[in-house]
Amino acid sequence: MIEQSYIYGAIGGLIIGLAGAIYLLGNGRIMGASGIIGGLLDGSGRDTARDRVLFIVGLIATPWLALILSGTSSSTNITSDPVVLIPAGLLVGLGARLANGCTSGHGVCGISRLSLRGIAATGCYLVAGGVSVLLFKHILGVI
Amino acid sequence: MRGLISLTSGSLFGLGLLISGMVDTNRVQGWLDIFGDWDPTLAFVLGGAILPMAVAWRIAERRRMPLKGDAFPVRTEQKITADLAVGSMIFGAGWGLAGLCPGPSFAAISFGGWQGILFVVSMAVGMLLTVPAKRLSFWSHRGA
Structure with missing residues (x-):
């Protein structure tokens, strides 16, 4: 039986891919969230700062508007434990910039281009993510 | 125009993340939790996202330049x-x-x-x- 979440997942995925396609064919850039944000922070993306800021504005404002307009409630189920949130954020930021991409850049944009680097990166973070959940959830029981 | 493209792309990205359930940390951790109650939703999201992107890369190969920009991203080594x-x-x-x-x-x-x-x-x-x-x-x- 196909769960409803799979259908929503596929529809949402198609919209994410469409967003990446517009960014690529319109601006000639790869839609990678960590690159768009990181380039603003370290100044390497100064030339395209306006594009980056507007992308982030859309990324934050649209889910917010969609939730209000649809009157639905949805939860991120995000943890309220700073001891989890802070190291997790540090690891995500450091790792994604070191690898020059995250789930959107290496995953969505890289795999669809059959990029060897994108595929290798995706393999690495999927395995590490699985090990991380195994360790912190099942062995240490902190999440 | 570049600004509008960026805003549209960011908006659709956010909407897609919301609809797909990828803003829900339980769903993402459920995907990674192969030894627990495994949730395959993320595979559908990634698969769905790769489809339009694969088409976009093919179009990019056939075009000399993007709508608003100098060049398409070059393939790194x-x-x-x-x-x-x-x-x-x-x-x-x-x-x-x-x-x-x-x-x-x-x-x-x-x-x-x-x-x-x-x-x-x-x-x-x-x-x-x-x-x-x-x-x-x-x-x-x-x-x-």
């Missing part, structure tokens, strides 16, 4: 570097720990609450630490 592998593993560890990656973490801010903001601020610090980390990078053989 396809070398699996230590930075790529180690960085991805560090990223994956954090992704599993909180169930958030950079895109959804920004979308998560729109839900309110201090948790998303704390994560994004920590992520920004991590990103800035990359510059000194690359200089150290004891895992790679380049440099002294």
Whole structure:
């Protein structure tokens, strides 16, 4: 039986891919969230700062508007434990910039281009993510 | 025009993340939890997202330049570097720990609450630490 979440997942995925396609064919850039944000922070993306800021504005404002307009409630189920949130954020930021991409850049944009680097990166973070959940959830029981 | 393209793309990205359920940290951790109650939703999201992107790459191959821009991104040297592998593993560890990656973490801010903001601020610090980390990078053989 196909769960409803799979259908929503596929529809949402198609919209994410469409967003990446517009960014690529319109601006000639790869839609990678960590690159768009990181380039603003370290100044390497100064030339395209306006594009980056507007992308982030859309990324934050649209889910917010969609939730209000649809009157639905949805939860991120995000943890309220700073001891989890802070190291997790540090690891995500450091790792994604070191690898020059995250789930959107290496995953969505890289795999669809059959990029060897994108595929290798995706393999690495999927395995590490699985090990991380195994360790912190099942062995240490902190999440 | 470039601004409008960026705004539209960011908006659709956020909408897609919301609809697909990828802003829900339980769903992401459920995907990574292969030894627990495994949730395959993320595979449908990734598969769905790759389809339009694959078409876009084919179109990009046939066109000389994007609508508003000088050139399409060039394919970098396809070398699996230590930075790529180690960085991805560090990223994956954090992704599993909180169930958030950079895109959804920004979308998560729109839900309110201090948790998303704390994560994004920590992520920004991590990103800035990359510059000194690359200089150290004891895992790679380049440099002294």
